[in-house]
Amino acid sequence: MKCNDTLTGIDRRALVSGLALLPVAGALTLTPALAQADPLASWNDGAAKKAILDFVRLTVDRASPQFVAEEERIATFDQDGTLWVEHPLYTQVVYCLDRVRDVVVQRPELKKFESFKTVLSGSREAIAKLSLHELEQILIATLTGMSVDSFAAESAKWLAAAKHPRWDRLYTELTYQPMLEVLNYLRANAYKTYIVTGGGQDFVRGYSQRVYGIPPEQVVGTAGGTKFIRDTDGKPFLMKEPKLLLNDDKAGKPEGIHLMIGRRPRAAFGNSIGDRDMLEYTGAGDGRRLMMLVLHDDAQREYAYGPARGLPDTRVGTFTPELDAEAKKNGWTVISMKGDWKRIFAFD
Amino acid sequence: MKCNDTLTGIDRRALVSGLALLPVAGALTLTPALAQADPLASWNDGAAKKAILDFVRLTVDRASPQFVAEEERIATFDQDGTLWVEHPLYTQVVYCLDRVRDVVVQRPELKKFESFKTVLSGSREAIAKLSLHELEQILIATLTGMSVDSFAAESAKWLAAAKHPRWDRLYTELTYQPMLEVLNYLRANAYKTYIVTGGGQDFVRGYSQRVYGIPPEQVVGTAGGTKFIRDTDGKPFLMKEPKLLLNDDKAGKPEGIHLMIGRRPRAAFGNSIGDRDMLEYTGAGDGRRLMMLVLHDDAQREYAYGPARGLPDTRVGTFTPELDAEAKKNGWTVISMKGDWKRIFAFD
Numbered sequence: 156m157k158c159n160d161t162l163t164g165i166d167r168r169a170l171v172s173g174l175a176l177l178p179v180a181g182a183l184t185l186t187p188a189l190a191q192a193d194p195l196a197s198w199n200d201g202a203a204k205k206a207i208l209d210f211v212r213l214t215v216d217r218a219s220p221q222f223v224a225e226e227e228r229i230a231t232f233d234q235d236g237t238l239w240v241e242h243p244l245y246t247q248v249v250y251c252l253d254r255v256r257d258v259v260v261q262r263p264e265l266k267k268f269e270s271f272k273t274v275l276s277g278s279r280e281a282i283a284k285l286s287l288h289e290l291e292q293i294l295i296a297t298l299t300g301m302s303v304d305s306f307a308a309e310s311a312k313w314l315a316a317a318k319h320p321r322w323d324r325l326y327t328e329l330t331y332q333p334m335l336e337v338l339n340y341l342r343a344n345a346y347k348t349y350i351v352t353g354g355g356q357d358f359v360r361g362y363s364q365r366v367y368g369i370p371p372e373q374v375v376g377t378a379g380g381t382k383f384i385r386d387t388d389g390k391p392f393l394m395k396e397p398k399l400l401l402n403d404d405k406a407g408k409p410e411g412i413h414l415m416i417g418r419r420p421r422a423a424f425g426n427s428i429g430d431r432d433m434l435e436y437t438g439a440g441d442g443r444r445l446m447m448l449v450l451h452d453d454a455q456r457e458y459a460y461g462p463a464r465g466l467p468d469t470r471v472g473t474f475t476p477e478l479d480a481e482a483k484k485n486g487w488t489v490i491s492m493k494g495d496w497k498r499i500f501a502f503d
Numbered sequence: 504m505k506c507n508d509t510l511t512g513i514d515r516r517a518l519v520s521g522l523a524l525l526p527v528a529g530a531l532t533l534t535p536a537l538a539q540a541d542p543l544a545s546w547n548d549g550a551a552k553k554a555i556l557d558f559v560r561l562t563v564d565r566a567s568p569q570f571v572a573e574e575e576r577i578a579t580f581d582q583d584g585t586l587w588v589e590h591p592l593y594t595q596v597v598y599c600l601d602r603v604r605d606v607v608v609q610r611p612e613l614k615k616f617e618s619f620k621t622v623l624s625g626s627r628e629a630i631a632k633l634s635l636h637e638l639e640q641i642l643i644a645t646l647t648g649m650s651v652d653s654f655a656a657e658s659a660k661w662l663a664a665a666k667h668p669r670w671d672r673l674y675t676e677l678t679y680q681p682m683l684e685v686l687n688y689l690r691a692n693a694y695k696t697y698i699v700t701g702g703g704q705d706f707v708r709g710y711s712q713r714v715y716g717i718p719p720e721q722v723v724g725t726a727g728g729t730k731f732i733r734d735t736d737g738k739p740f741l742m743k744e745p746k747l748l749l750n751d752d753k754a755g756k757p758e759g760i761h762l763m764i765g766r767r768p769r770a771a772f773g774n775s776i777g778d779r780d781m782l783e784y785t786g787a788g789d790g791r792r793l794m795m796l797v798l799h800d801d802a803q804r805e806y807a808y809g810p811a812r813g814l815p816d817t818r819v820g821t822f823t824p825e826l827d828a829e830a831k832k833n834g835w836t837v838i839s840m841k842g843d844w845k846r847i848f849a850f851d
Contacts, residue, residue, distance in 0.1 A: 226718055303761060347720075360765045370574055371765035372695075381761050383754035383780055391783050393761050400748055400762065406731035413651060413729050413741050414748065415763060417708045417719035432731055435739050 194340040196497075197333040203447070203495040206488040207337060210422060210445040215344045221443035223421055225345045230422040230445075231375075231412060231433060232338070234352040234359060236473065237426045237449050238367065240319065240329040242458045243469075247354050248290075249326075250313055252282065254297040265296060295397045298355060299379060303393040310361050324502070327366045332503070333496045334424070334449075338367055341422070349420075351412060352376045353404035353429055357395070375415040377403045404429045409436035421445065427473035431481060438485055446487040450474055453493040456503070542688040544845075545681040551795070551843040554836040555685060558770065558793040563692045569791035571769055573693045578770040578793075579723075579760060579781060580686070582700040582707060584821065585774045585797050586715065588667065588677040590806045591817075595702045596638075597674075598661055600630065602645040613644060643745045646703060647727060651741040658709050672850070675714045680851070681844045682772070682797075686715060689770070697768075699760060700724045701752035701777055705743070723763040725751045752777045757784035769793065775821040779829060786833055794835040798822055801841040804851070 198204040214223040235241035244252075255274045258265065265271045270289035273281045285293070298306070319329055338348050348369055352359055356376030363369040380398035385391050403411040409432050412420065422445035423430070423437035434446040451458050451474065452466055462468035463479035482489055492499065546552040562571040583589035592600075603622045606613065613619045618637035621629045633641070646654070667677055686696050696717055700707055704724030711717040728746035733739050751759040757780050760768065770793035771778070771785040782794040799806050799822065800814055810816035811827035830837055840847065 226712065356762075356765070364574065372763070374765065378762055381758050383757045383784065391757070391780070391787050393757060393784075409731045409739070409741060410729050414704075414726055415720070417704070417722070432739070436731065436741075439739050 194343065195333070195336050197336055199495055199497055201495055203488055203490045206445065206447065207340070210443060211340065211344050211346075214421065214443050223442065227418065227421065228341075228344070228346040229349065229416060229418050229420045230341050230346045231349045231351040231416075231420040231424070231437070232334070233408075233425040233427070233430045233433070234350050234354055236451065237424050237430070238330055238334050238338075238350070239326070240457065242451075242460070245354060246326045247358050249317065250310060250358070251293050251297040253313065253317065254309070255293060258296050262296070268292060271296075298358075299395045299397040301395055303357065303381060303395060306357060306395055307361055310358055314362055322500075327362055328502065329500065330366060331449075331496070332498055332501045335367070335501070337424070338369070342368065346422070347373065349373045349375060349412075349416060351403065351408050351423075351433060353402075353407075355379075356401075356403070375401075375403060375411045377401060377407075406432050408433035412436070423447075424449070426451070428475045428478045429472070431478055434487060435481075435485075438487070446482075446485065447490055448474070448478070448482055448487055449490045450492065452491055453496075453499070456499045457492055542691065543681070543684050545684055547843055547845055549843055551836055551838045554793060554795065555688070558791060559688065559692050559694075562769065562791050571790065575766065575769065576689075576692070576694040577697065577764060577766050577768045578689050578694045579697045579699040579764075579768040579772070579785070580682070581756075581773040581775070581778045581781070582698050582702055584799065585772055585778070586678055586682050586686075586698070587674070588805065590799075590808070593702060594674045595706050597665065598658060598706070599641050599645040601661065601665065602657070603641060606644050610644070616640060619644075646706075647743045647745040649743055651705065651729060651743060654705060654743055655709055658706055662710055670848075675710055676850065677848065678714060679797075679844070680846055680849045683715070683849070685772070686717070690716065694770070695721065697721045697723060697760075697764060699751065699756050699771075699781060701750075701755075703727075704749075704751070723749075723751060723759045725749060725755075754780050756781035760784070771795075772797070774799065776823045776826045777820070779826055782835060783829075783833075786835070794833065795838055796822070796826070796830055796835055797838045798840065800839055801844075801847070804847045805840055 195204055195207060213219045213221040214228070216222060232238055235245050239246070252274055255271060259271060259275065266275070270285060270292045273285060273289070274293060314325065314327055317326060318324055319326055322329065341348055350359060350363060350367065350369055350373065352374070354376050356374055356378040359376050360371035360374045363371060363374045377399075378401045380396045380400050381393040382396050383391060384394055401407060401411050401414065408430065412433065419440045420437045421440075421443070423434050424447045425431070425434060426449040430448070434448070438444050438446050450464070451460050452464070453459060458469070459466045460469045461474050463474050463476045466474070481487070543552055543555060561567045561569040562576070564570060580586055583593050587594070600622055603619060607619060607623065614623070618633060618640045621633060621637070622641060662673065662675055665674060666672055667674055670677065689696055698707060698711060698715065698717055698721065700722070702724050704722055704726040707724050708719035708722045711719060711722045725747070726749045728744045728748050729741040730744050731739060732742055749755060749759050749762065756778065760781065767788045768785045769791070771782050772795045773779070773782060774797040778796070782796070786792050786794050798812070799808050800812070801807060806817070807814045808817045809822050811822050811824045814822070829835070
């Protein structure tokens with residue numbers, strides 16, 4: 156048994172330690188038995204958990220008639236309300252409002268605008284009533300007109316300090332633990348995971364790797380143009396321009412997926428009417444597909460807002476009765492935060 | 504020696520066959536010694552080959568002060584004239600001209616336009632004199648107004664049949680073997696390879712995996728908008744619209760890289776003045792970078808066109824004296840097809 160000892164000893168160890176250096180997907184493809192016992196440990200047993208497990212099992216098994224080749228394994232995730240808390244305001248909007256004070260120091264002429272006056276007043280009620288046009292003025296002043304590098308530095312600084320009022324925690328801690336498990340589980344099965352968000356592409360790319368394990372090039376978001384110019388020393392840089400290239404919401408989601416990925420997803424996750432077109436586009440492909448919607452029905456641990464299913468309508472246009480009906484008709488799986496998730500956050 | 508026999512026999516074989524299942528990058532990271540003797544076999548020894556080998560060696564060695572983390576290993580390649588033949592016309596322009604005959608059958612009213620008359624006349628001389636505006640009419644009629652899927656099917660059919668007049672071979676066979684080796688060599692060292700082309704993103708994505716080993720999501724190109732709509736049965740699809748989102752040439756190249764990748768490349772390869780901004784952007788980053796330009800100085804095996812270095816100026820604005828001067832100033836490496844490449848094509 157000397158040979159076997161060698162094989163199960165030194166060489167197996169060398170192989171295993173070698174595997175540890177490989178990308179996770181490769182390692183788990185080689186040795187599926189090494190996968191953790193329950194990859195979705197924060198999920199209660201039920202239809203939602205089963206839908207995810209069945210989808211993965213049937214699409215990665217070469218013997219399955221629903222097998223999907225590795226290069227076709229694309230999964231897309233909305234961010235706000237699907238991967239992290241979107242209440243009471245989108246995190247990026249909080250960022251823009253917080254930046255106003257600094258921006259008017261550099262550009263005092265902006266103080267003349269009603270929109271800036273309102274934000275500087277600090278009145279939540281008045282801010283909530285800003286018109287779309289006024290909000291646009293704020294977004295343009297805080298998200299454009301600086302270099303890509305300055306914006307990355309500013310937003311990183313803010314994210315490292317700003318806290319959510321309800322939990323008194325960094326916004327980046329308010330990701331849903333069950334969804335992080337789905338991301339990891341899909342990646343362990345060679346799915347390429349993408350964020351497809353109505354939020355700003357540059358903003359989300361700044362933390363996507365650290366927070367979700369998703370590299371910047373796999374973030375599709377609302378994107379403005381940039382301009383390649385040179386500074387006074389001749390050094391080239393990219394300036395963020397107030398020009399909208401992609402409004403990554405509703406129909407803009409499948410359009411953005413085609414622009415940035417060029418393949419139809421096999422799985423898509425969302426939570427609002429803004430994700431409906433992405434899920435429809437995903438479902439219109441052939442073979443096995445997975446479409447899921449997160450329902451915020453847990454006022455105690457997170458929030459409860461519909462307006463479908465009698466949940467308090469504290470936000471407009473997220474989980475609408477229309478979306479609920481379409482989910483039923485198309486067989487999309489609704490994830491109940493209250494029923495399907497053992498815990499919401501990693502710190503729970 | 505029985506144990507050794509086993510190790511070098513069955514188990515080594517098992518290990519090697521296991522490695523064959525892994526992504527190339529992972530396998531070579533695990534066992535660099537298994538890398539082929541000369542990954543750039545079609546290159547003559549010289550400054551260009553050395554620049555590539557030195558760059559990879561110094562950026563993937565953890566002990567090197569110029570080490571680059573795997574996730575930062577991004578390399579971008581222009582396509583026309585850098586990865587395959589661009590002479591006498593860009594392949595995609597040939598496609599558009601060839602499609603005109605079919606398009607006017609479906610839309611006879613187009614025959615009234617001078618631009619379409621010219622193309623239908625078949626006169627090369629007249630076609631070469633089409634104005635930019637007239638060429639635009641042709642491109643819009645042949646590249647937009649159909650679904651993404653129809654376009655993919657049409658262009659695939661054409662690419663499977665159309666041949667280059669000089670070599671009487673499919674256009675997809677006219678890729679430069681030395682550059683395919685560079686792509687493979689970079690990928691074997693965990694570099695993510697991207698095409699960044701002035702050509703149409705949808706067109707190039709149709710064959711990038713098969714021809715270059717580059718998946719569609721790693722092709723950045725000139726991109727038009729799409730519109731997410733539903734057919735009469737309610738089935739959703741993406742329609743190609745005559746709306747330019749990204750003109751991926753000159754300054755559009757770094758802008759497109761930011762939009763689609765969100766990271767500055769570590770290495771960039773081009774051949775024309777249209778690639779200058781991409782190389783400048785790449786070179787403006789910190790740490791080790793590699794910027795290279797292909798010079799078409801081999802009239803016998805391919806073509807010779809400058810206008811720099813006294814090469815016949817058969818095309819406007821490719822390797823200009825201005826680009827040549829900037830390459831010298833910035834230490835970009837010029838690849839001489841004649842001197843640096845042992846062979847040009849795989850079929851040579």
